[in-house]
Amino acid sequence: MWVADAIRNNDRVASLDEARASWGDHDRDNPFPLFAELRADAPVHAVTLADGHDAWLVVRYEEAKAALNDARMSKDMQAALESSDAVVAEGLPGPVLARHMLTVDPPDHTRLRRLVSAAFSVRRIERLRPHVQAIIDGLLDDIAAAGPDARVDLVAAFAFPLPFTVICELLGVPEPDRAPLGTALKTLLAPTPTDEAYARAKAASDDVVRMLGALVDGKQREPGDDLVSGLIAARDGDARLDQRELLSTIFQLMVAGHDTTTSLIGNGMVALFRHPDQLAALRADPSGLPNAIEEMLRYDAPVPHATFRYAVEPIELGGVTIPAGAQVIINLAAADHDEKQYECAEDLDLHRTDTRHLAFGHGIHFCLGAPLARMESQLAFGTLLRRFPELRLAVPDGDLRWGHGDGLVLRGLSELPVIPGPDSKTP
Numbered sequence: 001m002w003v004a005d006a007i008r009n010n011d012r013v014a015s016l017d018e019a020r021a022s023w024g025d026h027d028r029d030n031p032f033p034l035f036a037e038l039r040a041d042a043p044v045h046a047v048t049l050a051d052g053h054d055a056w057l058v059v060r061y062e063e064a065k066a067a068l069n070d071a072r073m074s075k076d077m078q079a080a081l082e083s084s085d086a087v088v089a090e091g092l093p094g095p096v097l098a099r100h101m102l103t104v105d106p107p108d109h110t111r112l113r114r115l116v117s118a119a120f121s122v123r124r125i126e127r128l129r130p131h132v133q134a135i136i137d138g139l140l141d142d143i144a145a146a147g148p149d150a151r152v153d154l155v156a157a158f159a160f161p162l163p164f165t166v167i168c169e170l171l172g173v174p175e176p177d178r179a180p181l182g183t184a185l186k187t188l189l190a191p192t193p194t195d196e197a198y199a200r201a202k203a204a205s206d207d208v209v210r211m212l213g214a215l216v217d218g219k220q221r222e223p224g225d226d227l228v229s230g231l232i233a234a235r236d237g238d239a240r241l242d243q244r245e246l247l248s249t250i251f252q253l254m255v256a257g258h259d260t261t262t263s264l265i266g267n268g269m270v271a272l273f274r275h276p277d278q279l280a281a282l283r284a285d286p287s288g289l290p291n292a293i294e295e296m297l298r299y300d301a302p303v304p305h306a307t308f309r310y311a312v313e314p315i316e317l318g319g320v321t322i323p324a325g326a327q328v329i330i331n332l333a334a335a336d337h338d339e340k341q342y343e344c345a346e347d348l349d350l351h352r353t354d355t356r357h358l359a360f361g362h363g364i365h366f367c368l369g370a371p372l373a374r375m376e377s378q379l380a381f382g383t384l385l386r387r388f389p390e391l392r393l394a395v396p397d398g399d400l401r402w403g404h405g406d407g408l409v410l411r412g413l414s415e416l417p418v419i420p421g422p423d424s425k426t427p
Helices: 003-009 016-021 025-029 032-041 061-068 077-082 108-120 122-127 129-145 154-159 161-171 175-189 195-221 227-233 243-273 276-284 286-299 370-387
Strands: 044-048 054-058 309-311 315-317 320-322 327-330 417-419
Touching (some): 054 061, 108 122, 108 227, 108 243, 122 370, 154 243, 161 175, 161 370, 195 227, 195 243, 243 286, 243 370, 276 370, 286 370
Parallel strands (some): 054 327
Antiparallel strands (some): 044 054, 315 320
C-alpha cells in the first residue's frame, strides 16, 4: 500500500495486482511535494488505500502529535479485526509475528514494554559504544580495501550490516544464522507489487517464523547472556511472554533494531550529498553531529508513516470526525515538514535550533530503540565522514531509488552507489 498513490487516485481497485501496480516510483522517491499539497489543503484526509481499504490520513504536526498520544487510537489490530465495525488492512508478516508492543494497548503494552525496556536503557547502550565502533571500523576497512576508486554500495557494505550485526548480537543470533535471516528479512520487507513478489515475501515470512522459533528453542536449551534468553526468563509479576508474544517481540526488535537505522544512514547521506555546503560544515565541525542526526531524522524520516491505529470511538481531529472503527494513518514525514512547526521546513538545516520531531513517534509507543539508533548513527556518520573525506555519489542523485521497505511504514534506498575516495586511515 503506497499512500501517495492511494490519495492521488482516491478510488478502489479491482484486483490485488492492479492495486500493487498503482504504486508509483516517483512518489516513493520523492513524496514530499505531495505531502506539502495535502498539508496545505487540510490536516486530516479521508483516503482510500491502494488495496481498497478506507482510512484517515493525518499530515500536520499538531494533529499528528495529538493522534500519537490519543488513547482512543487503538493499536490492537487483533481486536480491530474481530470487531464487526472495523475494517483494517491485514498483511505480512502475519499473525504469528504480530503480537508485540506496536500492536497492543495497555495493559499488554505496558507489560511487554517493561519486559524489554531494561535492555535498551541509555546506560546499557553506552556500554555498547566501543563494540559498535569496532564493527564500524571493520566494515570501513573492507570498503577501503576495495580501493579509492571502487564503486561501492554503501547500503549493502555499511548501512545494513552495521545495525543488523549489532541487533543480532544483542538478541544472541548465532553468527552462521545471520546471513539467511538477513536475506529472509530483506525479502519480507521488500515491496510486493506483483503476486509473485507477494508469494516470495510470504515464503520469507514463513522462513523468519521458522528461524526465530529455532532461535528460541536453542536459547531455552542453552540460555546465554543475550536479550532472547532474557526475554524467555523475564517475568512481570507472575506473567511471562507466551510463545506468540515472544516470537513477535523478537521480530519487532529485529526489524526496528536494524531496518530503520539502515534507512537513516542511507537517507541521511543522500541529504548530505544534496547539500554539499552542509556536508562540508559537518566535516569541519563534527561536534555538531548529534544535532545533525536529529535534523536528518526530521528531514527524511526512515519511518514515514506510523504503524496503523484505529479509532475505538468517534474522534474529532483537525476539523473532521473520524468514525469509530476507522483505520488511522499518521504521516510522520509530512508532519515533520509542517511549515507551522518549523521555519523553512522543507530545507535541510543541520544548525536548526528546534530539532523536536516525530520520527521516533510520541507517547507510550515512542521508539524504545531511539538511544541505540542515535548512538549507532552518530558513530557511523562521524567515522565514515572522517575516514573518507572525498566520499561521493557514483551516480547522478536522480538515479537513486527508494525501493526498500513496504512504501508505507518503512522507506529506504535500494542501494547507494558511492566512490569512497582515499582512506584517511591509510598512511
